[in-house]
Amino acid sequence: MARLSPDNTILAHEIIARYPKPKSALIPLLHLAQEQDGYVTDEAMRHIAELVGVTPAEVRGTGTFYEMFQFEPVGRYLINICGTMSCALMGADDLMHAAEETLGVHAGGTTDDGMFTLHRAECQAACTEAPCLQVNYRYRFRATPDDVRTLIDDLRAGRLDGEIPPHGTLARTRQHIPADRGVGAVDPDDVTGPPAWVTVDADTSQGAS
């Protein structure tokens, strides 16, 4: 598949409608494309450009700034081993070594069977649980080299399929704003006065500069 599927296109429209300006939906839509195909395809970027009303070059320009977006196929499992200070102090190098040895690739590489891509990552906001890693952005805390080897075995054997979805899938519970409950996004140019609960008096008494 390449363009967003019909279901994903519906979802894309729902996401775009939440923002006062459609371009704000770019990053969420790039994630949607990556979830669909495992990486961001050129066709998906063209589709997103149409949906958001910008040029494909703008979509690529934004997308390439962000590390999570892959523009070439990667493994079904992306293993990110943290190498920033707290993890480094607690033995991150040993984890990386174990992963490289088990997978037979260096950091940055993908295994021949297309199952695993290994990356050296930066701080994952779990520093007290160092050394740590993520597989498709799911954590493993206080990991040992043995844990890394077991993890790779388990992933290969499909034992973690329920817990760890294929690369690209982030939140499996999505936000949904019910039509009868949402306020709806308004283009800032169409807003003239203060919101209903702010009386102009109260606003002035805030002593705004």
Added chain:
Amino acid sequence: MSAETYAWAPGFVAGDRPRIVTSRFEYEDSYTLERYLATGGYEGLRAALGRNAADVHEQVRSSTLLGRGGAGFPAGIKWGLTPEGVFPRYLVVNGDESEPGTYKDRLLMERDPHQLIEGCLIACYAAGLSQCFLYIRGEMALAQERVGAALNEAYAAGYVGRNICGTEFSVDIVLHWGAGAYVVGEETALIESLEGNRGMPRLKPPYFPAAIGLYGQPTIVNNVETLANLPFIAANGAEAYTSIGTETSPGTRMVAVSGHVKRPGVYEIINGTTTFRDLLYGEEFCGGIRDDNELKAFVPGGGSAPWFLPDQLDLPFEGRQVGAAGSMLGSGAIMVMDSTTDIPAAALTLTRFYAHESCGKCVPCREGGTWLMRILERIVAGDGTTEDLDLLLEVGGSICPGDMPHAASADLGLEATPFPYKMTTICFVGPSAYVPVHSALTLFRSEFESRVAPVRPRVRIPVTAAGGGA
């Protein structure tokens, strides 16, 4: 005294202290609406909605709640910086937590998303903000799931959206998620990213987001932990809040202590009075250095903070005193190095981080950060020369001209140089690449000197042999 660690909140240690933002962490289902309502949830919002917006704003101002994202700016004052009569105004929640060592916002989002949602609502009500964007770091899949589920529950129950709790107050909270870029945590870069652009910081002043932010409108950017404090303040009053902590640092703070301690963890501590010694050695906190080793150095406030030595252990977790002593509290993250630590290698892990995360907009950061990293790499690999040490300082000086803040050391006969520094870059990423280099080199120069060789004379390769030719 208890210091129980909750298996479902990895890293979190409760202890026997007043808790404001982690009060529900002991419940395994703390992230559900049911548990939230059973433990006083949304009462702060109801209390706020019963008063006029200006009064709620005043209450937060008098609580002196300080921003927890790094700069420590009082939230109530920030909300007052929006220009009068300009609407719409937005709230952008900074849940991009990526500063090395920092681990608290993710816990707050995963463990108590409703508390954050309630905090967002109170902020919107008080400051007249009509839409809220909750920006969660891309790599935090579980936090995105938990906050998404909580928002769905809150919408269905009438706490978010149109006519909240049957009042005129209507506001949408939109969950937004990033895609991996540390610099996007900087508030103007966060706004650029939310507009669908590359996440590069904007030049400021003259324009702070409170005046010109998202879509050019007044925008309040607040950290997750900052907002998570609001339900307590709204429900219990500013005095209940200021009765904890000190005058300049009221309330509590979440602090992550990582590295070479016996019990690394996230602790909610009393602000302003708890000392670094309490945190590192106290039985209710980390219980000492691993293997009872000696403490060598620690980073007191996230990877961007100048390093401290055992000399500074008795300082309290209080911004002004820590600033005068040559560092900063930043995002509440302490990283501890014991006597076995290879200091140049440790500094490299941080410098590499900031060099890697440079957005490339300013030359001193883009070029300087990479230079610092390369020089450190060759020193650590044993290929450095004596000249490299001066080169590190020279390159650093192009990012941060003038005196750099550093700690005092009795052994080295050093006096403290207070925080902050001067800088030639738009944001703090550039200087942050230099800070660990400067700290390591100032406090542990001998470890560098023992690793570098004097400059070798150049090998001369004459084009023709002397006396040869013709």
